[in-house]
Amino acid sequence: MYKIAVIGDRDSVLGFMAVGFSVFPTESAEEAARHLHRLVKEEYAVIYLTEELAEALSEDIAKYKDDPLPAIIPLPSRAGTLGLGLGNIKKSVERAVGADILFREE
Amino acid sequence: MATTQVNPTRMELKKLKNRLTVARRGHKLLKDKRDELMKRFLEIVRETKTLRERVEKGMEDIHGNFRMAAAASSPKGMTEALMLPKQSVSLTVSSQNIMSVNVPVFRFDVTGSPSDCYNFGLAFTGGELDSAIGSLSDLLPDLLRLAELEKTSQLLAEEIERVRRRVNALEYIMIPQFEESIKSISMKLDENERGSLTRLMKVKDMMIKEQREVKGKTAPIQ
Numbered sequence: 248m249y250k251i252a253v254i255g256d257r258d259s260v261l262g263f264m265a266v267g268f269s270v271f272p273t274e275s276a277e278e279a280a281r282h283l284h285r286l287v288k289e290e291y292a293v294i295y296l297t298e299e300l301a302e303a304l305s306e307d308i309a310k311y312k313d314d315p316l317p318a319i320i321p322l323p324s325r326a327g328t329l330g331l332g333l334g335n336i337k338k339s340v341e342r343a344v345g346a347d348i349l350f351r352e353e
Numbered sequence: 354m355a356t357t358q359v360n361p362t363r364m365e366l367k368k369l370k371n372r373l374t375v376a377r378r379g380h381k382l383l384k385d386k387r388d389e390l391m392k393r394f395l396e397i398v399r400e401t402k403t404l405r406e407r408v409e410k411g412m413e414d415i416h417g418n419f420r421m422a423a424a425a426s427s428p429k430g431m432t433e434a435l436m437l438p439k440q441s442v443s444l445t446v447s448s449q450n451i452m453s454v455n456v457p458v459f460r461f462d463v464t465g466s467p468s469d470c471y472n473f474g475l476a477f478t479g480g481e482l483d484s485a486i487g488s489l490s491d492l493l494p495d496l497l498r499l500a501e502l503e504k505t506s507q508l509l510a511e512e513i514e515r516v517r518r519r520v521n522a523l524e525y526i527m528i529p530q531f532e533e534s535i536k537s538i539s540m541k542l543d544e545n546e547r548g549s550l551t552r553l554m555k556v557k558d559m560m561i562k563e564q565r566e567v568k569g570k571t572a573p574i575q
Contacts (some may be wrong), residue, residue, distance in 0.1 A: 248441070248443045248444070248445065248447070249444040249446050250442075250443065250444065251442055251461075251497075252445060258419070258423065259416065261419070261432065261435055262415065262419050262435065262485055262486060262489050263489070264435045264437065265435045265440070265486045265489070265490075266440060266442065266486070266489055266493060267440040267441035267442040267463065267464075268442060277459050292444045292446050292457065293444065293459065293497065293500040295496070295500075303405045306478055307386070312511075313507070313508070313511050315448065315455055315456065315457050315504070316457055316504075317444065318457065318500040318501070318503060318504035320413055320496075320499060320500045320503055320504075322358065322408070322409075322496075323409050323412045323413065323416075323417075323503060325416045325419070325420065327413065328412075328413070332405050332408075332503075333402070333405055333406070333409075335403055335503070335507075336398060336401055336405060336503070336506065339506050339507050339509075339510035340398055340510070342510045342511070342513075342514055343391070343394055343509065343510040343513040343514060343517075344391070344513075345517075
Protein backbone atom coordinates (compact mmCIF):
# COMPACT_ATOMS: atom_id res chain seq x y z
CA MET A 248 0.00 0.00 0.00
CA TYR A 249 1.40 3.33 -0.97
CA LYS A 250 0.66 6.75 0.36
CA ILE A 251 0.48 10.22 -1.09
CA ALA A 252 2.41 13.15 0.29
CA VAL A 253 2.08 16.87 -0.15
CA ILE A 254 4.89 19.30 0.66
CA GLY A 255 4.43 23.03 0.54
CA ASP A 256 3.75 26.20 2.40
CA ARG A 257 1.14 25.80 5.06
CA ASP A 258 -1.67 27.76 3.49
CA SER A 259 -1.39 26.00 0.17
CA VAL A 260 -1.36 22.45 1.41
CA LEU A 261 -3.60 22.51 4.43
CA GLY A 262 -6.67 21.48 2.49
CA PHE A 263 -5.07 18.25 1.35
CA MET A 264 -5.15 17.08 4.92
CA ALA A 265 -8.91 16.75 4.79
CA VAL A 266 -8.89 14.41 1.79
CA GLY A 267 -6.44 12.08 3.45
CA PHE A 268 -3.05 12.96 2.00
CA SER A 269 -0.02 13.15 4.26
CA VAL A 270 0.81 16.81 4.51
CA PHE A 271 4.22 18.24 5.34
CA PRO A 272 3.90 21.97 5.73
CA THR A 273 7.19 23.80 5.38
CA GLU A 274 8.37 27.17 4.21
CA SER A 275 12.06 26.58 3.73
CA ALA A 276 13.62 24.77 0.83
CA GLU A 277 16.12 22.91 3.02
CA GLU A 278 13.42 21.45 5.16
CA ALA A 279 11.42 20.52 2.09
CA ALA A 280 14.49 18.78 0.64
CA ARG A 281 14.89 16.79 3.84
CA HIS A 282 11.23 15.80 3.72
CA LEU A 283 11.57 14.87 0.07
CA HIS A 284 14.56 12.59 0.52
CA ARG A 285 12.94 10.88 3.44
CA LEU A 286 9.63 10.39 1.69
CA VAL A 287 11.27 8.90 -1.38
CA LYS A 288 12.69 6.15 0.79
CA GLU A 289 9.39 5.52 2.49
CA GLU A 290 6.28 4.19 0.86
CA TYR A 291 5.13 7.23 -0.98
CA ALA A 292 4.18 6.72 -4.60
CA VAL A 293 3.17 10.29 -5.35
CA ILE A 294 4.69 13.42 -3.87
CA TYR A 295 3.04 16.70 -4.70
CA LEU A 296 5.11 19.84 -4.27
CA THR A 297 4.18 23.45 -4.61
CA GLU A 298 5.78 24.99 -7.66
CA GLU A 299 7.86 27.39 -5.58
CA LEU A 300 9.49 24.50 -3.77
CA ALA A 301 9.77 22.42 -6.92
CA GLU A 302 11.70 25.23 -8.48
CA ALA A 303 14.03 25.50 -5.50
CA LEU A 304 14.54 21.73 -5.36
CA SER A 305 14.84 21.10 -9.07
CA GLU A 306 18.20 19.40 -8.64
CA ASP A 307 16.90 17.04 -5.98
CA ILE A 308 13.88 16.24 -8.09
CA ALA A 309 15.98 15.55 -11.16
CA LYS A 310 17.68 12.74 -9.25
CA TYR A 311 14.43 10.81 -9.04
CA LYS A 312 13.21 11.67 -12.49
CA ASP A 313 14.14 8.39 -14.15
CA ASP A 314 12.95 6.06 -11.40
CA PRO A 315 9.52 4.54 -11.84
CA LEU A 316 8.52 5.60 -8.33
CA PRO A 317 7.81 8.03 -6.79
CA ALA A 318 6.17 10.51 -9.11
CA ILE A 319 7.08 14.00 -7.99
CA ILE A 320 4.51 16.40 -9.32
CA PRO A 321 4.56 20.18 -8.99
CA LEU A 322 1.24 21.86 -8.22
CA PRO A 323 0.40 25.54 -8.29
CA SER A 324 0.43 27.08 -4.85
CA ARG A 325 -1.82 29.74 -3.43
CA ALA A 326 0.07 32.46 -5.19
CA GLY A 327 -0.96 31.08 -8.56
CA THR A 328 0.76 29.03 -11.20
CA LEU A 329 4.31 29.62 -12.35
CA GLY A 330 3.89 27.49 -15.44
CA LEU A 331 6.38 25.00 -14.10
CA GLY A 332 4.16 21.98 -14.68
CA LEU A 333 3.56 22.79 -18.31
CA GLY A 334 7.23 23.65 -18.59
CA ASN A 335 8.12 20.16 -17.42
CA ILE A 336 5.88 18.58 -20.04
CA LYS A 337 7.49 20.77 -22.63
CA LYS A 338 10.92 19.73 -21.45
CA SER A 339 10.17 16.05 -21.72
CA VAL A 340 8.83 16.58 -25.24
CA GLU A 341 12.04 18.34 -26.14
CA ARG A 342 14.03 15.54 -24.61
CA ALA A 343 12.20 12.87 -26.58
CA VAL A 344 11.59 14.51 -29.90
CA GLY A 345 14.53 16.87 -30.01
CA ALA A 346 12.30 19.82 -30.72
CA ASP A 347 9.24 21.30 -29.14
CA ILE A 348 6.38 20.23 -31.35
CA LEU A 349 3.52 20.46 -28.91
CA PHE A 350 3.54 24.05 -27.76
CA ARG A 351 4.75 25.62 -30.94
CA GLU A 352 1.38 26.69 -32.21
CA GLU A 353 0.79 28.84 -29.17
CA MET B 354 36.40 7.91 -42.11
CA ALA B 355 39.12 6.25 -40.16
CA THR B 356 38.85 2.55 -40.65
CA THR B 357 39.52 0.37 -37.70
CA GLN B 358 42.66 -1.59 -38.34
CA VAL B 359 41.79 -5.19 -39.19
CA ASN B 360 43.66 -8.10 -40.73
CA PRO B 361 42.75 -8.37 -44.37
CA THR B 362 41.81 -12.03 -44.28
CA ARG B 363 38.79 -13.90 -45.55
CA MET B 364 37.99 -14.91 -42.00
CA GLU B 365 37.84 -11.30 -40.89
CA LEU B 366 35.75 -10.39 -43.92
CA LYS B 367 33.20 -13.04 -43.14
CA LYS B 368 33.00 -11.93 -39.53
CA LEU B 369 32.52 -8.31 -40.49
CA LYS B 370 29.82 -9.18 -42.98
CA ASN B 371 27.94 -11.04 -40.28
CA ARG B 372 28.25 -8.12 -37.92
CA LEU B 373 26.98 -5.80 -40.59
CA THR B 374 23.83 -7.86 -41.14
CA VAL B 375 23.22 -7.96 -37.40
CA ALA B 376 23.74 -4.22 -37.13
CA ARG B 377 21.35 -3.60 -40.03
CA ARG B 378 18.69 -5.77 -38.46
CA GLY B 379 19.16 -4.16 -35.06
CA HIS B 380 18.96 -0.76 -36.64
CA LYS B 381 15.68 -1.57 -38.31
CA LEU B 382 14.19 -2.99 -35.12
CA LEU B 383 15.29 -0.05 -33.01
CA LYS B 384 13.95 2.37 -35.55
CA ASP B 385 10.57 0.67 -35.42
CA LYS B 386 10.70 0.76 -31.64
CA ARG B 387 11.51 4.43 -31.67
CA ASP B 388 8.63 5.22 -33.99
CA GLU B 389 6.14 3.29 -31.93
CA LEU B 390 7.40 4.84 -28.67
CA MET B 391 7.12 8.25 -30.20
CA LYS B 392 3.55 7.59 -31.25
CA ARG B 393 2.57 6.50 -27.75
CA PHE B 394 4.51 9.31 -26.17
CA LEU B 395 2.80 12.00 -28.17
CA GLU B 396 -0.62 10.60 -27.31
CA ILE B 397 0.25 10.58 -23.62
CA VAL B 398 1.82 13.99 -23.65
CA ARG B 399 -1.21 15.55 -25.33
CA GLU B 400 -3.44 14.06 -22.66
CA THR B 401 -1.06 15.20 -19.93
CA LYS B 402 -1.14 18.70 -21.24
CA THR B 403 -4.92 19.03 -21.22
CA LEU B 404 -5.13 17.38 -17.82
CA ARG B 405 -2.44 19.63 -16.40
CA GLU B 406 -4.30 22.69 -17.60
CA ARG B 407 -7.51 21.43 -16.06
CA VAL B 408 -5.85 20.61 -12.73
CA GLU B 409 -4.15 23.97 -12.54
CA LYS B 410 -7.43 25.71 -13.14
CA GLY B 411 -9.13 23.57 -10.51
CA MET B 412 -6.36 24.26 -8.01
CA GLU B 413 -6.75 27.95 -8.58
CA ASP B 414 -10.45 27.79 -7.71
CA ILE B 415 -9.72 25.69 -4.66
CA HIS B 416 -7.08 28.08 -3.41
CA GLY B 417 -9.51 30.91 -3.92
CA ASN B 418 -12.10 29.12 -1.82
CA PHE B 419 -9.53 28.35 0.82
CA ARG B 420 -8.51 31.95 1.01
CA MET B 421 -12.09 32.91 1.62
CA ALA B 422 -12.43 30.24 4.27
CA ALA B 423 -9.24 31.35 5.96
CA ALA B 424 -10.50 34.90 6.01
CA ALA B 425 -13.75 33.82 7.57
CA SER B 426 -12.24 31.84 10.41
CA SER B 427 -9.12 31.99 12.54
CA PRO B 428 -6.00 30.14 11.32
CA LYS B 429 -6.13 28.03 14.42
CA GLY B 430 -9.73 27.10 13.76
CA MET B 431 -8.83 26.10 10.20
CA THR B 432 -6.03 23.86 11.32
CA GLU B 433 -8.19 22.31 13.97
CA ALA B 434 -10.94 21.67 11.49
CA LEU B 435 -8.65 19.93 9.05
CA MET B 436 -6.27 18.27 11.43
CA LEU B 437 -7.97 14.95 11.97
CA PRO B 438 -9.12 13.54 8.70
CA LYS B 439 -11.55 10.69 8.71
CA GLN B 440 -10.95 9.97 5.12
CA SER B 441 -7.72 8.40 4.00
CA VAL B 442 -6.41 7.61 0.59
CA SER B 443 -4.28 4.62 -0.16
CA LEU B 444 -2.70 3.81 -3.45
CA THR B 445 -2.06 0.55 -5.13
CA VAL B 446 0.62 0.72 -7.75
CA SER B 447 0.80 -1.73 -10.56
CA SER B 448 2.99 -1.36 -13.55
CA GLN B 449 2.17 -1.35 -17.19
CA ASN B 450 4.55 -2.22 -19.94
CA ILE B 451 4.68 0.22 -22.81
CA MET B 452 7.22 -1.02 -25.35
CA SER B 453 9.35 -2.54 -22.58
CA VAL B 454 9.22 0.59 -20.45
CA ASN B 455 7.65 -0.08 -17.10
CA VAL B 456 5.36 2.74 -16.15
CA PRO B 457 3.37 2.96 -12.94
CA VAL B 458 -0.40 2.73 -12.87
CA PHE B 459 -2.02 4.19 -9.80
CA ARG B 460 -5.28 2.97 -8.43
CA PHE B 461 -6.50 4.66 -5.32
CA ASP B 462 -8.97 3.67 -2.69
CA VAL B 463 -10.67 6.18 -0.51
CA THR B 464 -11.66 4.78 2.82
CA GLY B 465 -14.72 6.29 4.34
CA SER B 466 -17.89 7.58 2.76
CA PRO B 467 -17.79 10.59 0.43
CA SER B 468 -19.10 12.87 3.14
CA ASP B 469 -16.29 11.93 5.46
CA CYS B 470 -14.00 14.61 4.18
CA TYR B 471 -16.17 17.15 5.95
CA ASN B 472 -14.92 16.06 9.30
CA PHE B 473 -15.51 19.30 11.08
CA GLY B 474 -18.38 20.87 12.86
CA LEU B 475 -20.76 23.34 11.29
CA ALA B 476 -20.30 25.92 13.98
CA PHE B 477 -16.73 27.14 13.61
CA THR B 478 -16.14 27.10 9.90
CA GLY B 479 -17.94 28.72 7.03
CA GLY B 480 -19.44 27.26 3.90
CA GLU B 481 -16.39 28.30 1.89
CA LEU B 482 -14.31 25.62 3.54
CA ASP B 483 -16.94 23.01 2.72
CA SER B 484 -16.96 23.93 -0.92
CA ALA B 485 -13.16 24.10 -1.04
CA ILE B 486 -12.81 20.63 0.44
CA GLY B 487 -15.59 19.35 -1.77
CA SER B 488 -14.01 20.55 -4.96
CA LEU B 489 -10.63 19.27 -3.80
CA SER B 490 -11.97 15.79 -3.33
CA ASP B 491 -13.63 16.04 -6.73
CA LEU B 492 -10.26 16.92 -8.20
CA LEU B 493 -8.61 13.94 -6.55
CA PRO B 494 -8.94 11.48 -9.47
CA ASP B 495 -7.58 14.09 -11.85
CA LEU B 496 -4.64 14.77 -9.57
CA LEU B 497 -3.69 11.12 -9.45
CA ARG B 498 -4.19 10.62 -13.15
CA LEU B 499 -1.94 13.61 -13.70
CA ALA B 500 0.75 12.11 -11.49
CA GLU B 501 0.55 8.88 -13.44
CA LEU B 502 0.66 10.55 -16.83
CA GLU B 503 3.46 12.93 -15.98
CA LYS B 504 5.59 10.12 -14.64
CA THR B 505 4.81 8.02 -17.70
CA SER B 506 5.77 10.79 -20.06
CA GLN B 507 9.01 11.38 -18.20
CA LEU B 508 9.93 7.71 -18.34
CA LEU B 509 8.99 7.43 -22.00
CA ALA B 510 10.97 10.53 -22.84
CA GLU B 511 14.03 8.99 -21.24
CA GLU B 512 13.57 5.74 -23.15
CA ILE B 513 13.01 7.51 -26.45
CA GLU B 514 16.16 9.53 -25.93
CA ARG B 515 18.14 6.36 -25.33
CA VAL B 516 16.68 4.50 -28.30
CA ARG B 517 17.22 7.47 -30.54
CA ARG B 518 20.88 7.59 -29.55
CA ARG B 519 21.29 3.93 -30.35
CA VAL B 520 19.58 4.28 -33.71
CA ASN B 521 21.81 7.18 -34.62
CA ALA B 522 24.94 5.43 -33.43
CA LEU B 523 24.11 2.42 -35.58
CA GLU B 524 23.07 4.45 -38.57
CA TYR B 525 25.85 6.99 -38.66
CA ILE B 526 28.79 5.26 -37.00
CA MET B 527 28.61 1.50 -36.74
CA ILE B 528 27.14 0.62 -40.11
CA PRO B 529 29.33 3.00 -42.16
CA GLN B 530 32.37 1.76 -40.24
CA PHE B 531 31.59 -1.86 -41.06
CA GLU B 532 30.98 -1.01 -44.68
CA GLU B 533 34.27 0.83 -44.84
CA SER B 534 36.17 -2.05 -43.27
CA ILE B 535 34.53 -4.59 -45.56
CA LYS B 536 35.40 -2.49 -48.57
CA SER B 537 39.01 -2.07 -47.54
CA ILE B 538 39.42 -5.78 -46.80
CA SER B 539 37.91 -6.89 -50.08
CA MET B 540 40.07 -4.40 -51.94
CA LYS B 541 43.14 -5.65 -50.16
CA LEU B 542 42.20 -9.25 -50.95
CA ASP B 543 41.64 -8.41 -54.61
CA GLU B 544 44.96 -6.63 -54.70
CA ASN B 545 46.71 -9.68 -53.23
CA GLU B 546 45.03 -11.89 -55.78
CA ARG B 547 46.11 -9.70 -58.65
CA GLY B 548 49.60 -9.61 -57.16
CA SER B 549 49.89 -13.36 -57.01
CA LEU B 550 48.41 -13.71 -60.51
CA THR B 551 51.00 -11.41 -62.05
CA ARG B 552 53.71 -13.20 -60.10
CA LEU B 553 52.58 -16.52 -61.50
CA MET B 554 52.47 -15.15 -65.03
CA LYS B 555 55.94 -13.73 -64.59
CA VAL B 556 57.25 -17.02 -63.26
CA LYS B 557 55.61 -18.84 -66.17
CA ASP B 558 57.27 -16.46 -68.65
CA MET B 559 60.63 -16.98 -66.99
CA MET B 560 60.22 -20.74 -67.16
CA ILE B 561 59.28 -20.68 -70.84
CA LYS B 562 62.22 -18.43 -71.62
CA GLU B 563 64.53 -20.72 -69.70
CA GLN B 564 63.26 -23.73 -71.60
CA ARG B 565 63.76 -21.98 -74.90
CA GLU B 566 67.30 -21.13 -73.96
CA VAL B 567 67.96 -24.73 -73.02
CA LYS B 568 66.45 -25.84 -76.32
CA GLY B 569 68.51 -23.23 -78.26
CA LYS B 570 71.71 -24.50 -76.68
CA THR B 571 71.00 -28.16 -77.40
CA ALA B 572 69.51 -27.75 -80.90
CA PRO B 573 72.72 -27.04 -82.85
CA ILE B 574 74.32 -30.19 -81.45
CA GLN B 575 71.57 -32.38 -82.80
